[in-house]
Amino acid sequence: xxxxxxxxxxxxxxxxxxxxxxxxxxxxxxxxxxxxxxxxxxxxxxxxxxxxxxxxxxxxxxxxxxxxxxxxxxxxxxxxxxxxxxxxxxxxxxxxxxxxxxxxxxxxxxxxxxxxx
Amino acid sequence: xxxxxxxxxxxxxxxxxxxxxxxxxxxxxxxxxxxxxxxxxxxxxxxxxxxxxxxxxxxxxxxxxxxxxxxxxxxxxxxxxxxxxxxxxxxxxxxxxxxxxxxxxxxxxxxxx
Numbered sequence: 001x002x003x004x005x006x007x008x009x010x011x012x013x014x015x016x017x018x019x020x021x022x023x024x025x026x027x028x029x030x031x032x033x034x035x036x037x038x039x040x041x042x043x044x045x046x047x048x049x050x051x052x053x054x055x056x057x058x059x060x061x062x063x064x065x066x067x068x069x070x071x072x073x074x075x076x077x078x079x080x081x082x083x084x085x086x087x088x089x090x091x092x093x094x095x096x097x098x099x100x101x102x103x104x105x106x107x108x109x110x111x112x113x114x115x116x117x
Numbered sequence: 118x119x120x121x122x123x124x125x126x127x128x129x130x131x132x133x134x135x136x137x138x139x140x141x142x143x144x145x146x147x148x149x150x151x152x153x154x155x156x157x158x159x160x161x162x163x164x165x166x167x168x169x170x171x172x173x174x175x176x177x178x179x180x181x182x183x184x185x186x187x188x189x190x191x192x193x194x195x196x197x198x199x200x201x202x203x204x205x206x207x208x209x210x211x212x213x214x215x216x217x218x219x220x221x222x223x224x225x226x227x228x229x230x
């Protein structure tokens with residue numbers, strides 16, 4: 001099946017620094033990728049939809065200036081958590097669909113566990 | 118009201134048991150439905166899609182009731198390896214957003230010997 005690779009799988013950073021997370025579709029082109037955040041024992045919450053070559057669409061309540069998304073190519077989307085704080089510690093997961101359609105399976109990256117100290 | 122609601126569990130069942138999970142969704146115009154499985158500290162993986170006519174894949178059976186906006190997953194002959202969190206996922210249908218997936222909080226299943 002289609003593979004989505006996410007890097008890094010975990011990162012620890014100091015408060016106030018920025019962290020970049022990469023999401024790559026390895027064997028297909030993804031015009032749209034999705035970024036989710038998951039706190040312990042909670043559901044995946046969609047943060048934003050990343051569109052290749054255009055601005056990301058953010059969900060209500062997600063600060064676009066804090067969570068910068070860049071989708072520069074059909075196989076790569078990046079999420080940068082700027083000026084990270086301990087409350088940003090979470091599990092961040094990206095996903096992409098092989099075909100842009102409502103019934104197709106979404107493939108997920110392995111996730112990035114961010115800890116801000 | 119949450120868009121997708123599930124009983125968080127946990128469901129603790131012995132091997133061989135049959136267990137059923139339920140899920141309700143709020144958007145009556147939703148078009149696609151899925152069950153995903155998520156192991157601890159791992160990414161979700163598709164278990165099965167849910168079709169209006171109901172569908173079965175081995176020990177797993179999914180049902181959809183559009184009138185009641187209700188989805189179910191039945192697991193027969195539970196195995197230890199079935200222990201995981203099961204996520205009910207809905208693809209709402211609205212202009213410009215048909216690609217989104219909305220996740221329920223998940224139902225935890227623990228199968229014991």
